[in-house]
Amino acid sequence: MSADEPASSGISKTGIETSESESSPVPPSGPSIVSVGRETGSQIECAHANVRSEANSSVGIPRAESTSLVDSRDAPTATKSVKQNYVPSGEILNLLETFRMMVNEAIRIGLDHDVTNMKRLSSLSYSQLSGYNCLSYYKKCAISRAGGILAARKKSITRGYPTKSHYAVKPHLVSCYGFKLANGIFELPLGRREYFEIPLNGHTREVLSEPGLTVRSFTLTASTVSLTISKKVSLIECVMTAGPDRNLRELTCGNGARVVKYNLSKAVRIADTTTEIISSFKRNDARIRKKIASKYGRRRKDRVGHLLNCVTKDIVRSAYESREAIVLEDIRGIRSLYRRGNGQGRRHRGRMNSWSFFEAQRQVEYKAAWKGVPVIHLTKAETRGTTTDCARCGERLQSPARDDPKHRRQLWCRRCKSWIDRDVNAVANQAARGRLRFDRSLSGRTKGDAGEAMKGNAEHDGEPLILRVDASKLIRWRKPRVIRTSWGL
């Protein structure tokens, strides 16, 4: 999400109070298509009230009360959304445009009074929106949306990022009120007891048929509708950790025992073809160039996104099945590795910057949250040396000579006297470091194999000493089994 794009999370927990003294919690609203997060239980109540339970059961969703996953209110809630296309009517397009104008009106009021506080913003702007002819709950949602945009703008300014236009440009509608789901049809209230019906496609119905789901809000654009769904998940108990590591042509995931390599060279091919196609158009007109570039850029994004989707789905599935927590490294600032002036060629930089560093992590994160697989985020300090230190002995590894094509993606360990695959080494290190963190977080409860690695667990004057972990025992190096898979090749 870019700096000037409004973030929905900034307002998700803020209540809104209008002149009608309705104070129901406002749902997360925003343009982001897939949003992931953990939220408190209080918002669920709101969503339950919105979607009629009989409507739920008619699309195959059991009543929310009957969810058997977790009854505890403390259980984390995973959120994602499902999106599909639809054909709008003239009335819907008018409604979208009205909503956009209301959002911009509220933004203008917020800017004039320098307000980002949701309560104050709604008390200032609700009466101003009375001139717009639409349902009052859409007005509340418009204010909430404006509050999100203003909060994101303020955050960007605080962080020192430049903000571009803060007004909503595209017509859209975000709401958590009044909609219905019945017999596979999404019904959108237009007022006067009239509804606009959108038939849901097979994919959306399939996603919604998962038990324990709550449909919380919807986002409508001129051609798409996305439904935000949430469910309570219970985190699985993990016995291992696994870390994904990405390079240009491969995504490697695993730990010291088992490593899977996903071949992503197709993504590189797609990026190369796109560059070739765009550069083949010679017409010297900025407007046409922009159109062509955005068209083929979108195509590339969709194709690579699909590839990554398959891979991340498999990573989360295998982590779930083998009860592994997923360890992610901190990749902030990775773009600075391939900047102009770093002594790399244009082509190389273009290529290295064309792979989606964050997209894979984002997909892994939300899919893991949905399945209840714990995700461990390593800090920069914890990630240090994962690629350069031997996972077996900790010795610093040496790169092969330039004229040694046989060991291109390998590193030499002096102490172990062997060549080690660069990526396998990196994921083994990453998983082991995540494991250390994981064991620390257990705070005294010994669990699984980690118990064997605990040492010095003696008592001193009746007080247990702080547990220390012997990392060398934790890692317990065996040569990992490497599995290679390729997608769509």
Ligand SMILES: [Zn+2]
């Ligand atoms: Zn070694």
